[in-house]
Amino acid sequence: MRRSTVNLLGLLVAAFAVFPVVWMVATSFKSTPEIFSGGPVPFPRHPTLVHYRTILTGDLIPGVTFVDFFRNSVLVAFATVVISGLIALLAATAVARFKFRFRTSILVMLLVVQMIPLEALVIPLFLMIQRLGLYDTLASLVLTYVGFSLPFAVWMLRGFVAAVPVELEEAAAIDGASRAQIFRRILLPLVAPGLAATSIFSFIVAWNELIFALTFLNDQTRYTLPVAMTFFFGRDDTAWGPVMAASTILTIPVLIFFLVVQRRMVSGLAAGAIKG
Structure with missing residues (x-):
C-alpha cells in the first residue's frame, strides 16, 4: 500500500509537470479557430502543420x-x-x-x-x-x-x-x-x-x-x-x-x-x- 501510494503521487507530479508541455505541442497542431474555440480537450480535432510551415518557410x-x-x-x-x-x-x-x-x-x-x-x-x-x-x-x-x-x-x-x-x-x-x-x-x-x-x-x-x-x-x-x-x-x-x-x-x-x-x-x- 505504501509503495502504491508513493507511485501514485509520483505519477501525479509527473502529470502536473508534463501537462503544459503536452498542451503546448497539441496547440501547435491546432488551427487558429480551434485554438480560440476553447474547450476541455487539449488535443487537436483536425491536426494541421500550418503553423510549422509559417515559421519555417516564412x-x-x-x-x-x-x-x-x-x-x-x-x-x-x-x-x-x-x-x-x-x-x-x-x-x-x-x-x-x-x-x-x-x-x-x-x-x-x-x-x-x-x-x-x-x-x-x-x-x-x-x-x-x-x-x-x-x-x-x-x-x-x-x-x-x-x-x-x-x-x-x-x-x-x-x-x-x-x-x-x-x-x-x-x-x-x-x-x-x-x-x-x-x-x-x-x-x-x-x-x-x-x-x-x-x-x-x-x-x-x-x-x-x-x-x-x-x-x-x-x-x-x-x-x-x-x-x-x-x-x-x-x-x-x-x-x-x-x-x-x-x-x-x-x-x-x-x-x-x-x-x-x-x-x-x-x-x-x-x-x-x-x-x-
Whole structure:
C-alpha cells in the first residue's frame, strides 16, 4: 500500500509537470479557430502543420527566416558549453588539488555572484560589452553566458575532482605518465559525469536566455530564438499558433542534448571506474 501510494503521487507530479508541455505541442497542431474555440480537450480535432510551415518557410523579418535564428542560438549555446566546461574543469582542478591564498574567498565569491539578480547586472554588463567593442555580436552573449555558468560549474566540478583519489594520479606519475596524460586518462574520465551535468546547465542558460540577448543585440539578423519569438507578440493580438510551434521546436534541441549528454554521463562513469 505504501509503495502504491508513493507511485501514485509520483505519477501525479509527473502529470502536473508534463501537462503544459503536452498542451503546448497539441496547440501547435491546432488551427487558429480551434485554438480560440476553447474547450476541455487539449488535443487537436483536425491536426494541421500550418503553423510549422509559417515559421519555417516564412520570413520573420525581410530576408531572415526562423532557421537563421535557430543557427544563431546553436552557435551561442555550443560555444558557451565548450568554453565554460573547459574553464570550469581547469578552475575546479586548481581549487581542489592546489592550496593557495584566498582559495576559500574565491569559492565564497562564486556563491555571492549566484545570489545577484540578473536584472541588476544588465546595465553594468552593457557598458562593459560596449567598452570591449563586442556590442551587437554573438560573442557578447557567449561571454555573458559563460560568466553566468562558471560559478555553478566550478562548484559542482570541484566536488567531482576532490572525490578522485590523489593516489591514482601519483600511481600514474610513477608509471611515467605526464601531467597532460594524467589529466586526460585518469582525471577526465572520472570527472566526466560532473562535466556532463554542468554542460546541461550551461546549455539551458544559453538556449533560453532573453533579457541579455535583447539588450546586447541590435541587428535583427543576429537575434537568437527567444528574441525571435517576440515577433509573434503584437500590441493587440498574439499569434498563439506560431508561438506554440516555435516553442515546440525550441524544446527539441534541449531534449536531444540532454539525451546525448546523459548517455555520455553513464559512459563516463563506467570509463572512470575501469581506469581506476
